[in-house]
Amino acid sequence: MTDRRCSQSSCSRVAAATVTLDYEGSTVAIGPLAPDYAGEGYDLCLTHARRLTAAQGWRVLRHIELWDEP
Ligand SMILES: [Zn+2]
Secondary structure (H helix, E strand, O other): OOOOEOOOOOOOOEOOEEEEEEOOOOEEEEEEOOOOOOOOEEEEOHHHHHHOOOOOOOEEEEOOOOOOOO
């Protein structure tokens, strides 16, 4: 499986989503954990993925359901 972790410095949870940034479209995309990504992206755990909010002028696209943790 994966041992990737949330990219938040204070967080050690397992990554559950990959966030990618589209600067041209001013869009933040949250999608399934990418097995291999390049460029502007980082991993987040469920909690931080749910809390993610876009900077002013940016949109957030959620491609996955951010289900509640058990
Ligand atoms: Zn986290």
